[in-house]
Amino acid sequence: MRPSDTNTMTDPKDKDRWPHIAALLDSPEGHITLGHMPPIEGAAIAVDHQALLVSLVRRPNESFPELLQRLDEAIGKAVHEGTITNEINGGRFRLAPSGIRKKR
Numbered sequence: 552m553r554p555s556d557t558n559t560m561t562d563p564k565d566k567d568r569w570p571h572i573a574a575l576l577d578s579p580e581g582h583i584t585l586g587h588m589p590p591i592e593g594a595a596i597a598v599d600h601q602a603l604l605v606s607l608v609r610r611p612n613e614s615f616p617e618l619l620q621r622l623d624e625a626i627g628k629a630v631h632e633g634t635i636t637n638e639i640n641g642g643r644f645r646l647a648p649s650g651i652r653k654k655r
Contacts, residue, residue: 569619571626575599583622594639595622597629603646604629606639 566573575581580600588594593609595618605625609618625636637644 569623606644608638
């Protein structure tokens with residue numbers, strides 16, 4: 552199976568709309584988590600090779616496509632400029648070491 556067959560962005564329009572998200576999902580080490588992470592109601596986290604690229608908190612009245620657009624732009628900045636965007640826990644959000652994380 553090719554990496555592009557395994558991600559959820561199968562619509563070419565989505566890959567054009569959010570190219571950095573699509574590229575990260577096509578990467579064998581790229582992961583994105585979206586959803587509720589207590590106490591945060593809406594979080595978006597992007598990781599590559601066990602390194603944090605982006606952590607965002609969904610803004611009041613922000614639509615899901617708007618959150619994805621901010622995520623895509625922040626992934627692009629991380630990949631191309633080395634700028635990590637970290638909005639969770641006042642910028643102090645860190646990934647747990649891989650040996651401590653829950654195994655699924």
